[in-house]
Amino acid sequence: MAWAIWHVILFALMGRSGGGIIWQSLVIVLLRVIIVWSVVNTTDSVFIAALLHAMSNLVWGALPVFRLPPPTGPYSIGSVVCHWTDKIVPRFSAAISPPGARG
Numbered sequence: 001m002a003w004a005i006w007h008v009i010l011f012a013l014m015g016r017s018g019g020g021i022i023w024q025s026l027v028i029v030l031l032r033v034i035i036v037w038s039v040v041n042t043t044d045s046v047f048i049a050a051l052l053h054a055m056s057n058l059v060w061g062a063l064p065v066f067r068l069p070p071p072t073g074p075y076s077i078g079s080v081v082c083h084w085t086d087k088i089v090p091r092f093s094a095a096i097s098p099p100g101a102r103g
Contacts, residue, residue, distance in 0.1 A: 031056055 007028050011021045035052045042048050071077045 008021055008025055011024055016024070031052075035049050038052060039045065039049050
């Protein structure tokens with residue numbers, strides 16, 4: 001937990017949001033569990049811990065975090081659900097279900 005608290009302070013100083021800090025703290029704790037498990041189940045090598053920590057730093061630095069600007073313009077953003085029906089083709093109901101159909 002001390003490892004996560006240390007990083008929480010750094011994330012707060014970087015101006016991260018509360019939700020982002022919580023998610024990153026969960027990832028940090030999970031990474032810590034993986035590093036400890038790897039060290040215990042190998043030859044108790046500090047090199048393994050340093051390698052995994054360096055790899056996690058490289059991933060955080062190499063993958064971009066996209067921050068899209070808020071939408072502007074005359075068109076609204078959202079989705080529309082359309083339920084298209086065909087009035088010519090008859091629909092089956094419980095009263096006239098085909099043979100073998102449940103209903």
